[in-house]
Amino acid sequence: MKYATDYGYEIKPAYGPRDVAGLDYERDLGDPGRFPYTRGYHPEGYRSRMWTRRMTAGLGSSRDANLALKKYRAMGQTGGLCVIHDRPSSSCIDADHPMARKENGVLGWPGSSLAEFEALMEDIPLTGQSITLLGCCAPSALRLAYVVALAAKRGDPLAEIHGSVTESPFSNPFGQTDVQPFDLDMKLFLDSSEYIVRNRIRMRAGIVGQHFQESGGNDAQALAIELAMLKEVCGRLVGERGLAFDDVMRLPYQLVSIGTRFFEEIAKVRALRRMWARMARAHFGAQSDKACQLLIAVHTSGRTMTYQQPLNNVVRCAIQTLAGAIAGCTAIDNATLDNAYAEPSALAAQMSLNTQHIVAVETGVADVVDPLAGSYFVERLTNEVEAAAYRVLAEIDARGGLVAAIEQGYVPDLLESEARRKFRALDSGERLVVGVNHLAVAPHEELFEVPVQEVEASDAEAIGRRMAEWKRARDMAPVEASVRRLHAEAGQGERHNLMPAIIAAVESYATAGEIMGVIRVARGLEYDPLGMLQCPFRLH
Amino acid sequence: MRAEAAERGAAARSDRGIRVIISMIGLDSHTTGAQVVAALLRDAGFEVIYLGPNQSPAMIVGAARDEDADVIGISAHASNFALIEELLALVERDGLKDVPVVCGGHIPPRQVRRLLERGVARVFPPGSPGDAIVEYFAGLGRRG
Known part of the structure; x- marks a missing residue:
């Protein structure tokens, strides 16, 4: 058995005052609600606002996903909904694309047009709960357009809608790859x-550190990547788009992954708050307190959900939820016991949501803010992960920032070698996982087979056929007019904001593939990212 | 990144003389498992051609033919597994019947049984020991 964090800090058998000798309470921790916010942003913690307890939905057709959302509401998920795209729509490929045929509705919602969003949200209010849509960067601008368009159709004031429907392009190199080029994803993300910022829309943008950690990165690397992503995105919005930094900071939220190494995960989140607060002031010259307070949401780790003995995952999920709650966060969405198999079944979803409700109302951990502050061990771990993260961040900065560090191969190599190291640690028994390399049972001795939510090939093909039929039945004149406008505007340079033209195209029921396709053509790319379709429009 | 991986994949012939295609299938982009297995096999002396994500069954079979591969390894994460069945049909149609298809990753037991019935040679679930994977692939060379 090895006593060390995943980033290589050797853990001692006991900790005392000497381990935190340099710690200055006011400078390094501060009371809850005080800079540098190591202890959180609210003096009253969860007493003033309980974290949003939610489950990620999306599987099968939009109607199927709509029914799942309604079921989650009945299970007590009333603070906010969370939906993830299927693979084709994550890449802005339509359901009738040849590569989508057998993947529609797999692992997500087939959200490639406003019509699908309308079906998803049928009888579900846009206001009064947060609306979170996830799944790759490419459809981010479209998702924002769906919300704007549906709000207009329903007569909901945009100002009353909140949530997050956009995410940064940095998921692409970290295992959530869409097929669109990075520079196009970045341009549309900045648009x-x-x-959002200029129109003072109450929508956040996901800066998703989770994918890096879930792809095998260690805690310190994940922390460095999270800060580097923020630095790059905020820097571009200030430098390239002329926005004030304090306004920009109404936008990002960081989605962090929480694994089973309990104290280390709590330390990581505490360090993230402190490191961001200092970066906001020192690097960006933040004026307001708010701009120093990074909104943090937690995803309990899907990576740790084992294929073997899946009921064990209920326990892992509970430990991680407890860590997320103690660390302090604004929302938690859980991995589920069947995560190694499929999207959650109703049983698994209920287990995960109830795990959160149990932690929130039965354990008492939500009664006191940052209850582990002052623990010699946790404060030392917070310092250690921070120091290790600063070392990685310095390497990234030395390469010219995160985009450059990815292009130069530094970050991909970091991730790949860390993933290999994690595999070897498991393979050699240096790290133990119950049911996998410790106390494993033969497959035929498994006492429980999880009910698996599956999408059959026929379901996927039906979604594709429906889209093909729906496309033919549309009124094509407004579609053609809107994509011509979009194509023309997409030729007007990187900083010309395409959002208004994208919203108009979405409102005319142009699809994700069509909208992204004509933008691609304007940039000198093939209409279809996979080179299988011709542009169906006359653009001039 | 992908170009670099391809370059590494095209490296000199290995000591074992066994050529292995490792690929994702369809739009699945959970590449960690495939990359780890590719590195594991490469370190063990196999010649690995790593195709990466966004590969259709036809593209994978085409690569297997062009590269004269001994075995096709597919990494799949909780997908709709119909694409793997389509791959099996293409392997047979193109006369590559002596090229076994091996799968790994998050594949539910019912799907594992179905894939084995349809002709997948072996399925390695997550958590499979590295030695077991290497040993199995070592037995698949066609060139003796």
Whole structure:
């Protein structure tokens, strides 16, 4: 058995005052609600606002996903909904694309048009709960357009809608790859971000550190990547789009992954708050307190959900939820016991949501803010992960920032070698996982087979056929007019904001593939990212 | 990144003389498992051609033919597994019947049984020991 964090800090058998000798309470921790916010942003913690307890939905057709959302509401998920795209729509490929045929509705919601969003949200209010849509960067601008368009159709004031429907392009190199080029994803992400900030829309943008950690990165690397992503995105919105930093900071939220190494995960989140607060002031010259307070949401780790003995995952999920709650966060969405198999079944979803409700109302951990502050061990771990993260961040900065560090291969190599190291640690028994390399049972001795939610090939093909039929039945004149406008505007340079033209195209029921396709053509790319379709429009 | 991986994949012939395609299938982009297995096999002396994500069954079979591969390894994460069945049909149609298809990753037991019935040679679930994977692939060379 090895006593060390995943980033290589050797853990001692006991900790005392000497381990935190340099710690200055006011400078390094501060009371809850005080800079540098190590202990959180609210003096009253969860007493003033309980974290949003939610489950990620999306599987099968939009109607199927709509029914799942309604079921989650009945299970007590009333603070906010969370939906993830299926694979084709994550890449802005339509359901009738040849590569989508057998993947529609797999692992998510087939959200490639406003019509699908309308079906998803049928009889579900846009206001009064947070609306979170996830799944790759490419459809971010479209998702924002869906919300704007549906709000207009329903007569809901945009100002009353909140949530997060956009995410940064940095998921692409970290295992959530869409098929669109990074520079196009970045341009559209900056467009949607600028649109949100300038119009004072209460929508956050996901800066998703989770994918890096879930792809095998260690805690310190994940922390460094999270800060580097923020630095790059905020820097571009200030530098390239002319926004004030304090306004920009109404936008991002960081989605962090929480694994089973309990104290280390709590330390990581505490360090993230402190490191951001200092970066906001020192690097960006933040004026307001708010701009120093990074909104943090937690995803309990899907990576740790084992294929073997899946009921064990209920326990892992509970430990991680407890860590997320103690660390302090604004929302938690859980992995589920069947995560190694499929999207959650109703049983698994209920287990995960109830895990959160139990932690929130039965354990008492939500009664006191940052209850582990002052623990010699946790404060030392917070310092250690921070120091290790600063070392990685310095390497990234030395390469010219995160985009450059990815292009130069530094970050991909970091991730790949860390993933290999994690595999070897498991393979050699240096790290133990119950049911996998410790106390494993033969497959035929498994006492429980999880009910698995599956999408059959026929379901996927039906979604594709429906889209093909729906496309033919549309009124094509407004579609053609809107994509021509979009194509023309997409030729007007990187900083020309395409959001208004994208919203108009979405409102005319142009699809994700069509909208992204004509933008691609304007940038000198093939209409279809996979080179299988011709552009169906006359664009001039 | 992908170009670099391809470059590494095209490296000199290995000591074992066994050529292995490792690929994702369809739009699945959970590449960690495939990358780890590719590195594991490469370190063990196999010649690995790593195709990466966004590969259709036809593209994978085409690569297997062009590269004269001995075995096709597919990494799959909780997918709709119909694409793997389509791959099996293409392997047979193109006369590559002596090229076994091996799968790994998050594949539910019912799907594992179905894939084995349809002709997948072996399925390695998550948590499979590295030695077991290497040993199995070592037995698949066609060139003796």
